[in-house]
Amino acid sequence: MDEIKLKIKKNLKFPLEADSITPDNFAGKTIAAIKKLPVYYATKKMTIGDFFDVSGKSTEVGNTKIIMEGDLSNVKRIGEKMTGGEIEINSDVGMHVGNNMSGGKIVVNGNADDWAGAMLQGGELEITGDAGHYVGSAYRGFWQGMKDGVIKVKGRVGIESMLWAKSSKPANKWPTLYCGSADAFLGIHNHGGTIVVEGDVDRCTGADQAWGNIVVKGKVSRLLPSYKKVGEVKEVQLPNGEVIKGKFIEYSGDHTIKKETAGRLYVAA
Amino acid sequence: MVEKVRTVTDVCCPFCGTLCDDLEIDIDLKTDQVVEVRNGCQIGTKKFYASNPSEHRFEKPLIKKNGELTEVSWEEAIDKAADILVKAQRPLLYGFSSTECEAQSRGVELAELLNAILDNTASVCHGPSLLAIQDVGASLATLGEIKNRADTVIFWGSNPVHAHPRHLSRYSDFIRGYFRTDGRNDRYIIVVDPRYTHTAQIADKYIKVKPNEDYELIQSIRAVLRGTDLDVKEVAGVPIEDIKELVERLKSANFGVLFFGMGLTQSLAHHRNIETAIRLVTELNDYNKFILIPMRGHYNVAGANQVFAWNTGYAYSIDFSRGYPRYNPGEFSSVQLLMRDEVDASLVVASDPGSNFPAGAVKNLFKHPLIAIEPHKTPTSAFADVVLPAAIAGIECEGTAYRMDKVPLRLRKVKEAPGESLSDKEILERIIEKVKGKLGE
Ligand code: SF4
Numbered sequence: 001m002d003e004i005k006l007k008i009k010k011n012l013k014f015p016l017e018a019d020s021i022t023p024d025n026f027a028g029k030t031i032a033a034i035k036k037l038p039v040y041y042a043t044k045k046m047t048i049g050d051f052f053d054v055s056g057k058s059t060e061v062g063n064t065k066i067i068m069e070g071d072l073s074n075v076k077r078i079g080e081k082m083t084g085g086e087i088e089i090n091s092d093v094g095m096h097v098g099n100n101m102s103g104g105k106i107v108v109n110g111n112a113d114d115w116a117g118a119m120l121q122g123g124e125l126e127i128t129g130d131a132g133h134y135v136g137s138a139y140r141g142f143w144q145g146m147k148d149g150v151i152k153v154k155g156r157v158g159i160e161s162m163l164w165a166k167s168s169k170p171a172n173k174w175p176t177l178y179c180g181s182a183d184a185f186l187g188i189h190n191h192g193g194t195i196v197v198e199g200d201v202d203r204c205t206g207a208d209q210a211w212g213n214i215v216v217k218g219k220v221s222r223l224l225p226s227y228k229k230v231g232e233v234k235e236v237q238l239p240n241g242e243v244i245k246g247k248f249i250e251y252s253g254d255h256t257i258k259k260e261t262a263g264r265l266y267v268a269a
Numbered sequence: 270m271v272e273k274v275r276t277v278t279d280v281c282c283p284f285c286g287t288l289c290d291d292l293e294i295d296i297d298l299k300t301d302q303v304v305e306v307r308n309g310c311q312i313g314t315k316k317f318y319a320s321n322p323s324e325h326r327f328e329k330p331l332i333k334k335n336g337e338l339t340e341v342s343w344e345e346a347i348d349k350a351a352d353i354l355v356k357a358q359r360p361l362l363y364g365f366s367s368t369e370c371e372a373q374s375r376g377v378e379l380a381e382l383l384n385a386i387l388d389n390t391a392s393v394c395h396g397p398s399l400l401a402i403q404d405v406g407a408s409l410a411t412l413g414e415i416k417n418r419a420d421t422v423i424f425w426g427s428n429p430v431h432a433h434p435r436h437l438s439r440y441s442d443f444i445r446g447y448f449r450t451d452g453r454n455d456r457y458i459i460v461v462d463p464r465y466t467h468t469a470q471i472a473d474k475y476i477k478v479k480p481n482e483d484y485e486l487i488q489s490i491r492a493v494l495r496g497t498d499l500d501v502k503e504v505a506g507v508p509i510e511d512i513k514e515l516v517e518r519l520k521s522a523n524f525g526v527l528f529f530g531m532g533l534t535q536s537l538a539h540h541r542n543i544e545t546a547i548r549l550v551t552e553l554n555d556y557n558k559f560i561l562i563p564m565r566g567h568y569n570v571a572g573a574n575q576v577f578a579w580n581t582g583y584a585y586s587i588d589f590s591r592g593y594p595r596y597n598p599g600e601f602s603s604v605q606l607l608m609r610d611e612v613d614a615s616l617v618v619a620s621d622p623g624s625n626f627p628a629g630a631v632k633n634l635f636k637h638p639l640i641a642i643e644p645h646k647t648p649t650s651a652f653a654d655v656v657l658p659a660a661i662a663g664i665e666c667e668g669t670a671y672r673m674d675k676v677p678l679r680l681r682k683v684k685e686a687p688g689e690s691l692s693d694k695e696i697l698e699r700i701i702e703k704v705k706g707k708l709g710e
Binding site for chain 1: 358359383384385400403404484485488489491492495496497499500501504537538541545548589590591596597598599600611613
């Protein structure tokens with residue numbers, strides 16, 4: 001793979017909006033051309049070259065890997081709308097990383113701020129630390145958020161993660177979130193998304209879920225009263241074919257949406 | 270007999286979102302001061318009296334020099350204000366809810382000119398309602414319709430006896446309406462609140478909900494409404510039998526209304542509380558007519574949302590940094606921006622964030638240059654670098670305001686503002702002119 005290295009050379013007082021940093025935008029460009037791509041700092045339009053040392057080379061999108069170094073905790077929108085290639089971020093990262101991406105892979109070796117992987121349409125986002133609120137969620141006012149792809153968060157995800165996820169059986173699209181633990185309102189308004197939590201989750205998990213699967217291998221701090229116990233199972237089969245072994249209590253819900261619902265929440269027995 | 274006072278009638282009260290429009294104000298002809306207020310509640314009346322000149326009111330523009338607020342000319346003060354705003358890299362314009370609509374639209378103009386962040390107090394009160402309405406819509410009505418038709422009235426997390434004192438007698442409870450000829454006797458009042466408030470004490474039914482469990486309670490009401498037999502015996506401290514009874518009561522209503530306040534918007538789950546409440550109301554429309562109304566606090570916060578929305582597409586938390594409006598509460602809302610210390614100068618219009626923002630945010634607000642357009646001494650103006658004395662909209666200048674049900678009403682001018690005070694609109698216009706000059710436009 002062709003590698004392009006970006007090392008941040010300034011301390012940021014304000015957030016830097018760097019939606020131009022994607023393999024799509026870098027592919028086939030010279031270093032000089034990449035340095036001229038726009039970024040936004042406070043109210044000013046500036047360039048990548050103003051903030052980053054850039055080196056390496058790239059040819060086509062699928063073969064481009066961007067490696068980012070330095071403190072990027074206040075750099076927003078890296079990987080926005082990317083369709084292929086890879087980004088490796090060796091730092092904490094600011095808001096909206098990988099939002100609307102439809103292909104390729106982003107790895108964050110650190111924590112991510114809010115809205116990581118928001119409206120994901122495909123591809124893979126991996127975060128080795130914790131993530132902020134609204135991981136893989138729909139933006140304000142959207143009724144369909146994450147539609148495909150996979151998000152893996154080793155640590156905790158913040159509130160309202162996977163909001164308005166939407167699967168499609170005919171198109172074989174199964175948006176999936178794996179995480180270590182989760183705050184309140186995980187998978188709210190779920191319409192077919194799959195969520196697997198290794199540890200515990202906070203209150204209101206699966207609120208207003210229409211259909212879909214949420215598997216919690218730990219505890220739920222306060223189960224919604226509008227969920228009903230169905231029985232116990234020894235394994236859970238996910239729509240993407242994966243099977244999760246273990247004893248779970250199966251709940252149906254959310255019954256606020258329908259009296260009989262295909263929504264399921266599995267909590268370790 | 271020689272007249273000593275003149276009376277202004279049909280005056281709107283520029284205090285709370287009830288926006289009563291029947292006040293009568295007596296003004297002393299000699300001193301041009303408010304001497305009598307009729308029809309207003311205690312808090313509304315107080316606002317009129319507080320407009321009289323006093324040690325608490327600013328009468329001249331002030332600039333902080335050597336740590337002291339010093340009187341200066343308008344020219345100098347406006348120049349200083351424009352200078353601060355133009356030099357700032359990420360300015361914030363905040364407030365606007367206690368002024369009239371034209372001043373608010375000048376705020377939008379200035380924000381656009383400066384590529385600033387523009388926010389109003391909805392950010393810390395009913396912002397969650399706006400988020401929820403954006404997600405699931407809302408069935409609304411005017412207060413007049415409620416007065417004439419409502420037979421079932423719920424107050425959830427709202428205590429109008431104290432926060433909107435004349436609401437009950439003008440629109441929602443005691444008032445006789447076209448189809449509710451017996452007033453209070455024709456209505457069934459339900460109050461849901463963790464505390465046994467004064468509103469709860471005059472209700473037909475009080476439901477004590479555990480703090481921060483409103484969401485669970487509404488979810489179970491909705492599930493029961495769907496015909497689901499729940500596994501649990503009680504929710505949020507309310508026995509399931511009571512929930513079933515409540516659902517029957519709501520279903521059998523003729524015209525129901527849910528009024529909700531900050532007890533619902535600012536307790537845990539915030540906008541999700543409102544969202545599920547809206548959905549409950551929507552689902553109740555399968556059985557009858559049911560609507561909901563947010564109990565807006567500031568008299569024209571609804572107007573601020575309207576004006577911002579028709580100008581930018583968004584009601585609050587708007588960022589112009591990229592030259593066009595973007596919106597994302599949490600990212601561009603004042604408190605969060607200040608907490609992260611992302612703002613390097615602020616202009617506050619008719620609001621007092623210094624006394625109601627979290628301490629961390631206030632600290633950062635005061636750390637950077639601050640301009641206050643404000644009639645009275647407040648914690649915010651005490652820490653301002655520039656104070657621009659404003660005439661009080663609805664008392665000392667005209668304008669338009671939106672009631673909590675989004676009905677626009679005309680505000681009246683009943684007297685002159687003291688000293689050199691100017692209207693918020695005029696002050697903002699002068700700043701805009703100066704800023705344009707400095708930007709070379
Ligand atoms: S209820 Fe509100 S608008 Fe009416 S007089 Fe009292 S403060 Fe003013």
